[in-house]
Amino acid sequence: MSQTEVQLIKSSSVVDGDIVGMSSSKLSGALPAISGASLTNLPQQAGVNKNLIINGDMQIAQRGTSASVSVSNLGYKTVDRFRFQDHGSPTGVYTMSQSSDHPDGFSKGLRFATTTADTMAAGDATYVDYQIESQDLQQLAYGTSSAKTLTLSFHVKGTITGTYVVWIYSPDTLKALTKTYTISAQNVWEKKTITIPGDTATALGNDTDSGFMIRWILGTGTDYTSGTAYSTWNALALSPIANRYVGQTANVLATTSDNWNLAGVQLELGDEATDFEYRSVGEQLELCKRYFQKIDQTLYGCRYSTSSGFVHHFHNPEMRAEPAFNWTGRATSSGWNYASYSNKKTFQVIMTAQSPYIQGGTWDAEL
Secondary structure (H helix, E strand, O other): OOHHHHHHHHHOEEEOOEEEOOOHHHOOOOOOEEEOOEEEOOOOOOOOOOOOOOOOOOOOOOOOOEEEEEOOEOEOOOOOOOEEEEEOOOOOEEEEEEEOOOOOOOOOEEEEEEEEOOOOOOOOEEEEEEEEEHHHHHHHOOOOOOOOOEEEEEEEEEOOOEEEEEEEEEOOOOEEEEEEEEEOOOOOOEEEEEEEOOOOOOOOOOOOOEEEEEEEEEEEOHHHOOOOOOOOOEHHHOOOHHHOOOOOOOOOOOOOOOEEEEEEEEEEEOOOOOOOOOOOHHHHHHHHOOOEEEEEEEEEOEEOOOOOEEEEEEOOOOOOOOOEEEOOEEOOOOOOEOOOOOOOOEEEEEEOOOOOEEEEEEEEOOO
8 A cells, every 4th residue: 555545544534444535446456354363465574684594695705716625625615604514434526616607686606516526435425504503593482382484495506417305403402304305407597495394392592502404415325315204303313324314316426527506595484485585795794704704914913012912803793602713824923822812702812023913814603
C-alpha cells in the first residue's frame, strides 16, 4: 500500500470495522488473512543479517588468491573463513583459489583444481569446511522444543558429475548429520538447497568456540562411506566414521583435468532458501578481521629503554580469541617477547632494539 493510500485511510473514518469515505479501488491486491494468532499471505521479508555465513560470496581473500593445498599444506589459505582439510594421508594436490569463475549475480568463486591426482585410499578424505561460533547460534534454540530449522544454499560447479556429501557437525553437541546433493551436468553452475532440522534434545554452548561446522566433501575412501547415513542430528553420524560420508561417489582428485567450484553460500533460519544477502566489501572485510588480520607494511615502534623498544598495535575489530602471530621481518630476535603482552584486543612486542619494527605481521584467531 502506498504512502498516499495510508494517508487516505488516516483521513477516513472507521465505522464498525469499515473504512468510510475511501474508494474501494484503493483496497486492492491480496491482503493478509487472520486466523487466530496467525497471519498468512504476508510478503516474505529479505531480512537483515539473515546469512550466518561470513564471506559467502568469496569476495575477501586476505591471505592471497591462490595456494597449493595438500596433506602437507592444510588450513585457511585463500578465501577468508573457508578452510581446506583432510583425513588420512591423501597424495593428491589441489590449487585452491579465489576464482573469477562465478554464477550470475556474483563476481567471485572458490575453486579447487586438481594438479596431482589421487584415487583415495580407504582411510583418506579431502574437504573444505566453514565454522560458526556458538554464541552466534543462540537463535536456533537447540535443546528446546522450539529448535529452529536452517536452510543451507549454495552454487556449485564441477567437472565430475555424481553425488556429493555435505556433512554438518556440532562440536558442542557431539552430533552430526549427512546430506547429499548431485552435480547433474559438467561445468555448469547449479544451485543446491539443503534443509537442516533443529536439535530439540541438546543445547549449543554460548561462547567463542565452534558450535557448527559445514563440510563439503571433495573425495573420500571407503572407511567413511561403508556405514549408515543419518539425515537428522545423531551421535552415530560422527562415530563410527563409516557413517560420516555415506552417499559420496564423486572424487574431485580423480584426474588432473578435474575441478570443483563453490559460490554464493548462505545459511539462514527457516525451511526455504531466500535470495542471497549481499554485504558491502567493507562490511565483509570487517567481519573477516575478527578471525584474521594482516599488515603488509612495516610497523614501527618506539624506544622503551636504553637497550630495548616495543611495537604496539590495536586489533580493530577485536579478534575472536588471542591470535597466533607471524611475521616476515623484524629489527632483531634478541629479547623478543610478545606472548606476555598481547591479547585479543591489543598486540605488543618487546625486543632489544632502540628502533624496533616488524614487517608482514599476521594475526590468526580462526576456529
